[in-house]
Amino acid sequence: MLLDQRRLPAEEAELVCTDVPALVDAIRTLAVRGAPLLGIAGAYGVALAAARGYDVAEAASLLEGARPTAVNLGYGARRAAQAYGAAVGRGADVRQAAAAVLAEARRLHREDAEASERMARHGLALLDELLPGGSHRILTHCNTGRLVSGGEGTAFAVALAAHRVGRLRHLWVDETRPLLQGARLTAYEAARSGMAHTLLTDNAAGSLFASGQVDAVLVGADRIAADGSVANKVGSYPLAVLARYHHVPFIVVAPTTTVDPATRDGASIEVEQRPGQEVTELSAPFPPAAVSGTTGRLPRVPEAASGVAAALVAPVGTRAHNPAFDVTPPELVTAVVTEEGVVCPVTGTGIAELCARSRQVTMS
Numbered sequence: 311m312l313l314d315q316r317r318l319p320a321e322e323a324e325l326v327c328t329d330v331p332a333l334v335d336a337i338r339t340l341a342v343r344g345a346p347l348l349g350i351a352g353a354y355g356v357a358l359a360a361a362r363g364y365d366v367a368e369a370a371s372l373l374e375g376a377r378p379t380a381v382n383l384g385y386g387a388r389r390a391a392q393a394y395g396a397a398v399g400r401g402a403d404v405r406q407a408a409a410a411v412l413a414e415a416r417r418l419h420r421e422d423a424e425a426s427e428r429m430a431r432h433g434l435a436l437l438d439e440l441l442p443g444g445s446h447r448i449l450t451h452c453n454t455g456r457l458v459s460g461g462e463g464t465a466f467a468v469a470l471a472a473h474r475v476g477r478l479r480h481l482w483v484d485e486t487r488p489l490l491q492g493a494r495l496t497a498y499e500a501a502r503s504g505m506a507h508t509l510l511t512d513n514a515a516g517s518l519f520a521s522g523q524v525d526a527v528l529v530g531a532d533r534i535a536a537d538g539s540v541a542n543k544v545g546s547y548p549l550a551v552l553a554r555y556h557h558v559p560f561i562v563v564a565p566t567t568t569v570d571p572a573t574r575d576g577a578s579i580e581v582e583q584r585p586g587q588e589v590t591e592l593s594a595p596f597p598p599a600a601v602s603g604t605t606g607r608l609p610r611v612p613e614a615a616s617g618v619a620a621a622l623v624a625p626v627g628t629r630a631h632n633p634a635f636d637v638t639p640p641e642l643v644t645a646v647v648t649e650e651g652v653v654c655p656v657t658g659t660g661i662a663e664l665c666a667r668s669r670q671v672t673m674s
């Protein structure tokens with residue numbers, strides 16, 4: 311059972327996935343999303359497969375293939391599949407093996423919550439070190455809070471920790487085109503946590519930096535390559551460039567499960583390309599109610615890819631370039647905060663150590 315993130319903030323609706331294809335669809339359509347949560351969903355998906363008596367290895371590979379960039383998804387699915395294999399190897403019957411996978415998924419879920427808490431602590435200490443004086447105006451991109459984690463999230467958890475100790479002056483929330491994770495989800499989480507926040511269009515960030523209103527950028531990551539390159543929601547790289555130009559720290563917050571030593575460098579990271587319709591139409595993942603509320607005088611088209619009514623925002627037939635992520639080179643990253651501590655890609659410090667601490671699981 312998932313909280314259906316496609317329907318937020320209009321509605322807090324549950325989505326029940328009773329088989330693996332349903333979960334794969336939920337992952338592809340972003341009902342469940344965000345790197346750490348994808349790992350958790352992948353592990354529970356394999357537990358579901360085991361409980362239903364499906365082929366566990368095939369389920370793990372289907373789940374892993376649902377979205378290519380967030381390495382956590384494959385990590386969760388592979389780790390659960392390994393737990394199944396190990397149980398069978400110990401002589402467990404199908405029911406016992408399924409129980410072992412479920413226990414492993416729950417363990418991963420708990421570990422993510424713990425990692426989240428530790429990242430928040432390390433991140434807050436880093437902010438205090440980088441920005442003495444302690445009244446932080448933080449800009450964040452996409453959604454990295456409780457909605458994406460077993461705990462309070464990655465980058466958002468650091469901002470929340472600063473808020474709790476009275477050191478967050480303001481949270482700037484990028485809307486995050488085209489699927490509006492910032493507007494729909496981060497603004498929703500910030501409001502629920504009572505954080506002072508303002509939503510801006512992604513394009514408004516430049517003038518915000520220029521007017522000196524951003525003290526630090528905090529983002530999450532979907533995959534960190536062996537050279538310290540960071541893949542995150544499209545729009546993160548331009549923020550890193552802006553931050554460098556304006557002498558503002560650009561900080562990545564991600565658990566060690568996001569570090570992938572097997573991916574050599576940024577160019578080797580597969581960036582998910584999403585349907586152009588997400589750019590040319592106001593449609594998926596918005597629920598029909600939200601779409602009808604926002605169509606105004608825009609022409610309506612009968613059906614979007616998701617099957618919900620949509621409004622055109624570009625002429626029929628317009629092609630759209632829609633990468634879901636971009637890659638920030640290590641020289642633009644001031645620091646990577648993990649649950650194990652802080653490393654500094656800009657100086658090359660700690661990247662090898664980070665890779666050594668990665669918890670990636672490879673299937674034999």
Ligand SMILES: CSC[C@@H](O)[C@@H](O)C(=O)COP(=O)(O)O
Pocket residue numbers: 340343344345346380451452453454455458464465491529530531532542543544634
């Ligand atoms: C949640 S931590 C980091 C990332 O997963 C997050 O910033 C992000 O890019 C999510 O992308 P999404 O396409 O919404 O799954």
